[in-house]
Amino acid sequence: MDPLRVAVAALGLAVLLLLAAYGFSLTAAKVTPGAVISAVALVGIAGSGLLYAWRPGAGGIVD
Numbered sequence: 646m647d648p649l650r651v652a653v654a655a656l657g658l659a660v661l662l663l664l665a666a667y668g669f670s671l672t673a674a675k676v677t678p679g680a681v682i683s684a685v686a687l688v689g690i691a692g693s694g695l696l697y698a699w700r701p702g703a704g705g706i707v708d
Contacts, residue, residue, distance in 0.1 A: 653695060660691040 667684050 650699070653699065657691065657695055660687065663687065 664684065664687065667680070
């Protein structure tokens with residue numbers, strides 16, 4: 646496998662774990678607008694990074 650894609654998959658897993666922890670914290674604490682904005686920003690930043698890394702020719706093996 647391409648090392649870049651493996652690294653992206655590992656970082657994607659870390660982001661999923663962060664979001665799962667945020668979801669779990671919603672059961673114990675009150676939701677604030679700042680927390681919701683932070684979670685949405687995390688998804689947007691991680692999503693754009695994943696899309697960029699998975700595009701053809703992004704520093705990895707080009708078929």
